[in-house]
Amino acid sequence: MATTTELQHVNKRKRKNKFYHSLFYTSTCFGVVALALLLIQVIVQGGSWLSWDFLTNFSSRIPENSGIKAALVGTLWLMLITAPLTFIIGVSTAIYLEEYAKDTRLSRIIQTNIANLAGVPSIVYGLLGLTVFVRLLALERSILSGALTMTLLVLPIIIVSSQEAIKTVPQSLRNASYALGSNRWQTIVRVVLPSALPGIMTGSILSLSRAIGETAPLIVIGAVSYVAFLPKSPMDTFTVMPIQIYNWASQPQAEFSYVAAAGIIVLLVMLLSMNAFAIYLRNKYQRKF
Template sequence: MAHSKETRRIQQRRTTNKMVHVLFFLCTLIGIIALALLLFDVLRKGAGYLDWQFLTSNSSRFPAKAGIKTALVGTLWLMLIVTPLTFIIGVSTAIYLEEYAKNNWFSRVVQINISNLAGVPSIVYGLLGLTIFVRYFDFGRSILAGGLTMTLLVLPIIIVASQEAIKAVPMNLRHASYALGGNRWTTVVRVVLPSALPGILTGAILSLSRAIGETAPLVMIGAVSYIAFLPNSIFSPFTVLPIQIFSWSNQPKEEFQNVAAAGIILLLILLLTMNALAIFLRNKYQRK
């Protein structure tokens, strides 16, 4: 009797396991199908508009003449500001918290706030950037204000990713460095950072990928959807790819939907390239 009850319980667990497995598979399949349909629709509409003229022309009120040059250059300008600031400040903060900060109430408060900031809605960072950089520091609605705002947005992400990468470095590597006469700074620079570099680079590139695709903070600080000239300094007004795509998608002419789809394809190419670079760098430094 006891054996038969145990057998039934095992069969019930196996049945439940199969049902849950099928349920999770169906949920995943629904997401994949929806993504595939969306990509197919975007490619169908935008592939014919993605040409050299589209890449080298400014935005226009005529769909056939509309291009994404200004938004693409504005995005590159923005990344030139966000990338070094995010990497230097984020990695330095992670090193301090993991290697130098004592386990006291101050470091715990800082750590909790960094973790909380990673989940704050992006529109809040837009309001913060509007208040501090646009109005208080009087940077105006410029690339510099946008770059600093986006830096604030992605800093918590890269700090957390860098901390996890540094934590993953085995402690015996640090002890070996100390045993050979190295001080703490030498150990961090020559042992910890090279070992943690794959995780740090992956987190940095993925956080920058988020910065490229964000729109709400830049809308709040006043990034405009139409600019007739290229930005020539960090104090110039600007637009970026997501804002330009959003502007085209709201146009009444149906042809602008195809132009917006071409912009989406270009944005996806940039994001996939950055993700591929993150995977390449991670694998390269992991082998070393």
């Protein structure tokens, strides 16, 4: 039989659990409602401004003639360079740290620094990109400088997520591969990577989602807010959608706020499309392995 003290302790724990459950549920609902209101406001303001002309026109001082063409193409250029760089470098680093590096002081220092870099403010990466890529390597204020800067920014995310994905692969799969005569590299390529690919794709989604919405590093390295031409090579000057949207939102004319809302919708559609494609690839390989 439970004593009175034990019953009081159990009731106290239940009340505390109910309180925190209600607190967390209310906080979640508040965040969801706030996000929904923001999305509704953006759609209402920008929906009527979306048109083919908006997608094919360059930015203009006249709100009705403004378009997002240069910023859209600049963002695509940036992602086309950033995505393969982050994937190749990030996954290669994770493979080395998990499959080859021994538990030494140096490897622990590297792991700690990678974890710390994930929390560094993005403006610091912008200053680093300005110093190294723009000035030291003389890449100027080009798409390549921006892509390399964004690669540095999101690399810690994909490295950490790829490491966690590789850790989830059972050691028994590796042992079975070794028993069949495969060496370490063949085991990594044919067993470990295919099994860890769903988690690696999730890290890629998160890293590119952050990269496509960043503004501060690109402003620091010199991405301009007005471009009246389409970039044709990685060495051309550029602008991206977040910078263009910020420029529109800072204009004194009230109509530019609606143009900015239309730009936000295009950015959201692009982001969700990228995520949907990555999730499709992740689920495909998850079913296969």
